Every structure is written in C-alpha cells, then in structure tokens.
Amino acid sequence: MLDKADFFALYQQLGLKPGCTLDELKAAYRRRVAELHPDRRGADADPADAARLQELTAAYNAASTFHRRYGRLPGGTHSAPRAPMPRAGRVAQPLNEEARPARGSRRWLWLALVGGLLWAAWSSGVFDGTVDVDGSAAPGRPVGATATAPTANLAGLIILGTDAATVRALEGRPVMESPQRWDYGPSWIAFNDGKVSDWYSSKLRPLRVASAHPPAPEPAAH
Incomplete structure (x- = not known):
C-alpha cells in the first residue's frame, strides 16, 4: 500500500508541504472530506x-501507516529526541572519551567511497589512456576492445548512466522506491534498465548532482 500511494499528490490536494505535522495532516484531511462528502x-x-x-x-x-512505522510523515525528517533532565541533587556527568562517538567517521566513509570510485575508474582504463572519460575507446586502443563507462564522476556526483547501487551508496535509502523512480522527499531520480536516466534536485532536499536537472544532450554534428 505504501509503495502505491502518491503522497505528494495528497499534500497538494490538502494544500500542505512535505514536512508538515501529523496534526496539520489530520486537520486538512477532515476539511477536504467535508468538501467532497455527498x-x-x-x-x-x-x-x-x-x-x-x-x-x-x-x-x-497510507500516510498514517507510514508515520506509525517510521515516526514521521513521508518527505519529513525525524525529530530529535529530547535529552532527559537530570534529577534534583544530581549533576549530569559528561561523557567519557570512550562513550563519545568517534569523530571523523563520516569523513573516512566519504574517503573510502571516493577511493572506490577512483579504483573503478583506474581499472576501467581512464588513467592509462585506453579509455576516455566518457567510456569510449581512446586513440590507439586495439580494435574490438570494450570499455566500461564510469557510473559516477570523480567528485562523487551522480550522472546519467549511474547504476542503482552507486546511487544508494551516495544518497541512502529513498522514501519511496520503484524500478523506474526513487523519491527522496521533493527530489527524485528516474531509472531506465537500472541506470540513471533523469533526476530533479530540489533545494529542500538536494541530491548529489551537479545541477537541478541533467544537462540536455548535445545536438549531433552534421
């Protein structure tokens, strides 16, 4: 039921935006039901x-079920839980060094991801001159040899042709997912045969892309 629900159409019909509260959704739903009721x-x-x-x-x-399951409405964000207040007569002790979260863990994860992309580009022949950056055979490549196009550029950005596994590694799990489209709040990525074919990157939830929409294809030379 969640996969088939068009939550953004629901928000538009109720005059709401992604990120609204559950109380706002309930109130807008009751008003709309009163308007449509025969x-x-x-x-x-x-x-x-x-x-x-x-x-x-x-x-x-479906939106109510989503809220019960994930603690938020589709397209919204998790609310940060409040820290418990210390009891009277007791002073809250600071976390020791072992209990604190390790700093730089995200940085190391990012470096590992970039390293993996660099390795994929090197193994496909981009750096040794056998393959151009666009995946075509470079001058001097043996006839009949094949080349594999990179699925993301060296800056770790999603491009046309990026596979679904790389998109998941860069963007994480989408709010709604189907073979043809993944939704990340107001932003979305379209797929064709498991490869990125289109996208829209909203300022409310920007994607790891170079522009809001993919660049238009260059006209063929005559």
Missing part, C-alpha cells in the same frame, strides 16, 4: 467526488 452537497454533488474521496482516504491511511 451528504453536504446534496443534489449538486459531483458523481466523481465519491471516487476522489476514496482515493483521498486511501492516501491518508
């Missing part, structure tokens, strides 16, 4: 309102 409009009721009301209720129930 008992309120009587003889002037639109027959299509019953179908709209059914779709609205299904999407609202």
Whole structure:
C-alpha cells in the first residue's frame, strides 16, 4: 500500500508541504472530506467526488501507516529526541572519551567511497589512456576492445548512466522506491534498465548532482 500511494499528490490536494505535522495532516484531511462528502452537497454533488474521496482516504491511511512505522510523515525528517533532565541533587556527568562517538567517521566513509570510485575508474582504463572519460575507446586502443563507462564522476556526483547501487551508496535509502523512480522527499531520480536516466534536485532536499536537472544532450554534428 505504501509503495502505491502518491503522497505528494495528497499534500497538494490538502494544500500542505512535505514536512508538515501529523496534526496539520489530520486537520486538512477532515476539511477536504467535508468538501467532497455527498451528504453536504446534496443534489449538486459531483458523481466523481465519491471516487476522489476514496482515493483521498486511501492516501491518508497510507500516510498514517507510514508515520506509525517510521515516526514521521513521508518527505519529513525525524525529530530529535529530547535529552532527559537530570534529577534534583544530581549533576549530569559528561561523557567519557570512550562513550563519545568517534569523530571523523563520516569523513573516512566519504574517503573510502571516493577511493572506490577512483579504483573503478583506474581499472576501467581512464588513467592509462585506453579509455576516455566518457567510456569510449581512446586513440590507439586495439580494435574490438570494450570499455566500461564510469557510473559516477570523480567528485562523487551522480550522472546519467549511474547504476542503482552507486546511487544508494551516495544518497541512502529513498522514501519511496520503484524500478523506474526513487523519491527522496521533493527530489527524485528516474531509472531506465537500472541506470540513471533523469533526476530533479530540489533545494529542500538536494541530491548529489551537479545541477537541478541533467544537462540536455548535445545536438549531433552534421
């Protein structure tokens, strides 16, 4: 049910934005139900309102299930839990060095990812002159030899043709996922045969890409 629900269409119909609270969603849903309910409009009721009301209720129930499962609405963020207040007469002790989270763990993870991309580029022949950066055979390459195009550029950015595994490593788990499209809040990435074919990077949740949309293909030379 969660995979089929169009949460962003639900927000638009209710006049909300991703990141709204559960109380705001409930209030907007009740107002919209009152507008579409046939008992309120009587003889002037639109027959299509019953179908709209059914779709609205299904999407609202899916959003409520998502909130119960993940502690947030689709497209929102987790709220940081409050630290417990120390009891009277006791002084909270600072964390010792062993209990503190290791600093730089994200930096090492990023360096390991970049190193893996560099290794993939080197093994495909980009640095030894046998393969161009775009994956085509460089001048002097033996006839019949094949080349593998890189799935991300050397800066660790998603490009057209990036495979799904690299996208997951760079962006993490999407809010909604299907073979043709992954949604990351208001941003999304489209796939064709497991390769990136299009994307939209919103300022509210920017992706690891160089621009909001992929560059337009260059016209073929005549």
